[in-house]
Amino acid sequence: LLIWLPQAPENRALRKRELAKHFKPDDVATIYELLWGYSEADADARTKPVARKLVDWLGHDEIAVRELAIYQLQRLTNRRFDFRANATPNQRLSSQKRWYDYTKDGTLLPGK
Numbered sequence: 065l066l067i068w069l070p071q072a073p074e075n076r077a078l079r080k081r082e083l084a085k086h087f088k089p090d091d092v093a094t095i096y097e098l099l100w101g102y103s104e105a106d107a108d109a110r111t112k113p114v115a116r117k118l119v120d121w122l123g124h125d126e127i128a129v130r131e132l133a134i135y136q137l138q139r140l141t142n143r144r145f146d147f148r149a150n151a152t153p154n155q156r157l158s159s160q161k162r163w164y165d166y167t168k169d170g171t172l173l174p175g176k
């Protein structure tokens with residue numbers, strides 16, 4: 065999906081309908097946004113508050129949201145902080161706090 069979606073933007077409505085078959089209505093927009101992903105410009109706090117949103121999603125109830133959020137964070141930062149989407153809530157919280165500390169200035173980009 066991560067590869068297919070940007071290659072076939074004409075299928076946006078179809079993808080949203082398909083996501084709605086498997087996820088709660090409140091989660092569809094979030095998952096859709098995460099599937100599209102973020103650019104380096106999006107990761108810069110001066111343009112959008114993406115860092116905070118992605119780190120917040122690490123605590124989401126839906127494992128798919130957590131998986132996609134950590135994928136985006138790791139892709140943009142090359143950091144890991146031992147986050148596992150299927151870990152217990154307490155284990156996830158520990159790693160999530162490290163991500164909050166790392167992004168406290170609002171950016172995901174090193175040296176920005």
